Every structure is written in C-alpha cells, then in structure tokens.
Amino acid sequence: DVxxxxxxxxxxxxxxxxxxxxxxxxxxxxDYPGVQCMHCNGxxxxxxxxxxxxxxxxxxFEQHLMESCPGCPEELKKSISIAKGQEHMxxxxxxxxxxxxxxxxxxxxxxxxxxxxxxxxxxx
Numbered sequence: 001d002v003x004x005x006x007x008x009x010x011x012x013x014x015x016x017x018x019x020x021x022x023x024x025x026x027x028x029x030x031d032y033p034g035v036q037c038m039h040c041n042g043x044x045x046x047x048x049x050x051x052x053x054x055x056x057x058x059x060x061f062e063q064h065l066m067e068s069c070p071g072c073p074e075e076l077k078k079s080i081s082i083a084k085g086q087e088h089m090x091x092x093x094x095x096x097x098x099x100x101x102x103x104x105x106x107x108x109x110x111x112x113x114x115x116x117x118x119x120x121x122x123x124x
Contacts, residue, residue, distance in 0.1 A: 008035040011034045
C-alpha cells in the first residue's frame with residue numbers, strides 16, 4: 001500500500017473534470033483535497049471523505065496502476081506484485097506480535113495513514 005500511495009500526488013477537486021460527479025450523493029466542494037495518479041497526468045483522481053473510503057481505495061489504486069494506467073512503468077508493476085506478497089507476510093507477523101492475535105486490516109492501516117495526512121474538511 002505504501003508503494004502504491006507513493007505513486008499518487010495531492011490533488012484538488014475541480015467540478016468540470018469530474019466525470020462521475022452525477023453518481024455522488026453530495027457534491028464535493030471546490031478545491032476538496034484528494035489524490036491523483038502521477039503517471040497519467042491526473043487523468044485518474046480519487047477523493048475520500050474518511051479512512052474507511054481510503055481503505056476501500058487501495059484496491060482501486062492497485063487496479064489502476066496494474067491494469068489501466070498507460071504511463072505506469074513495467075518495473076513498477078513488478079515491484080507492486082512483490083510488495084503485495086510482502087504485505088501479506090508483514091500483516092501475518094503483525095498478527096503474531098499483537099496482543100489479541102488479530103491480523104491487522106486494511107482499514108486499520110488506512111486509519112494510520114488518515115491520521116498522518118489529517119482529516120478532510122466536513123462536507124455540508
């Protein structure tokens with residue numbers, strides 16, 4: 001997940017570039033913070049309201065980079081595949097090290113990332 005997050009850069013919401021805005025329950029405010037792929041010049045952008053949505057976004061980042069991003073280098077795709085295997089092993093080790101013996105979830109990891117980045121402003 002860290003490797004995939006490193007392939008994203010900060011972005012802000014621009015309504016005229018939003019091709020799925022009609023699917024949103026609430027429109028996003030102008031300049032709402034998000035992330036965009038650094039390999040395809042911002043053609044793919046994601047916006048999250050909370051850490052739960054961010055956790056659900058990790059597979060979307062991976063799918064974009066591995067399958068649909070025209071600018072993603074092949075070497076990076078190989079690195080992502082290797083990192084996915086390492087992630088499964090690391091989460092298993094974290095499970096063994098934890099007091100309750102429960103394997104950490106992507107949502108838990110997303111909570112950690114979300115706390116580091118900081119909360120997004122509330123949507124009215």
